[in-house]
Amino acid sequence: MDGALEQAEVFARERPHLLAVAFRILGSEADAQDVVQEAWTRYVRADTTGIRNAQAWLTTVVTRLCLDLLRRSRELPRRPEDLPPVAAGGDPQEVALLAGELTEAVTVVLDELTPPQRVAFVLHDVFGMPFEEIARILGTTPGSAKKLGSRARGRLRRAADPRPDADPREARRVVGAFLKAAQEGDIDGLIAVLHPDVTRTADPQALPPGAAQRVRGVRTVVAETRALRDNARRARLATIDGRPGIAIWADGRPRTALIFRVADGRIVHYDVVADPHRLARLHIED
Helix, strand or coil: CCHHHHHHHHHHHHHHHHHHHHHHHHCCHHHHHHHHHHHHHHHHHCCHHHCCCHHHHHHHHHHHHHHHHHHHHCCCCCCHHHCCCCCCCCCCCCCCCCHHHCCHHHHHHHHHCCHHHHHHHHHHHHCCCCHHHHHHHHCCCHHHHHHHHHHHHHHHHHCCCCCCCCCHHHHHHHHHHHHHHHHHCCHHHHHHHEEEEEEEEECHHHCCCCCCCEEECHHHHHHHHHHCHHHHHCEEEEEECCEEEEEEEECCEEEEEEEEEEECCEEEEEEEECCHHHHCCCCEEC
16 A cells, blocks of 8 residues: 555544544644644654554654643643642542543633643543553653642542532433433423533544534534434433443444533533543443
8 A cells, every 4th residue: 555545544543533632631622623733744744664553653743742732822841840749738639530520620620730730631531541651752750640640630629510410310310301302303302401501522433524522502512412313313321430321332332422410400511422542441331
């Protein structure tokens, strides 16, 4: 196969994952698109004979471009060892956040983290990357990378959405009502269970070409849900990391998972997980 053609095919295969990584780190779809485009430019110019793992190489390039972009936008120390210490009373958090804790609120709070903390947290807790690989990307030691993730996790937990989670039975009722309305194309039913300012985030693998990774507002979410009605018909209720959710299965494996944040009887946010790295971190039960 022609080298240029092979490069194009490899990049096309990896592009959805790269977009997912860049979006979760940066929180901006436009910036994520720019970063991935720059990664493509660098990949085309690179000597690929020395690249054994294209996904790892491209993920490293995308992550470092994200770091550079974040650092340019804020006056922050450039080296992990220069980071400020953890605030008093804040012990490092060693347990990765569960999917249900990675809500839209977390995306907002990410802005309070330093770029290295943000990268360590997203790559490890969201995509399951080992700290040894994260350390290589950040140019530090695995121990330092782990500390960055712990500090980020602690800050995010302290700044979590103050609204209490719905009772599991109530949350399951709300999620079940959402699924039923989505399957039947019931606009009123969807509006009844969605908060007026509901947000939906999604991995590119779950979206039609050109669709936004984040949308906000009940009208937009309802319109999208109706457009994807065929997908809803193949979905069923599931328990995801111990919380009510929705899963779409194929060949005996979950291909897409919807993770919900329910408060006051309505869905305030849901995330559509379809990136294989993220799906692998979920514990999904019928």
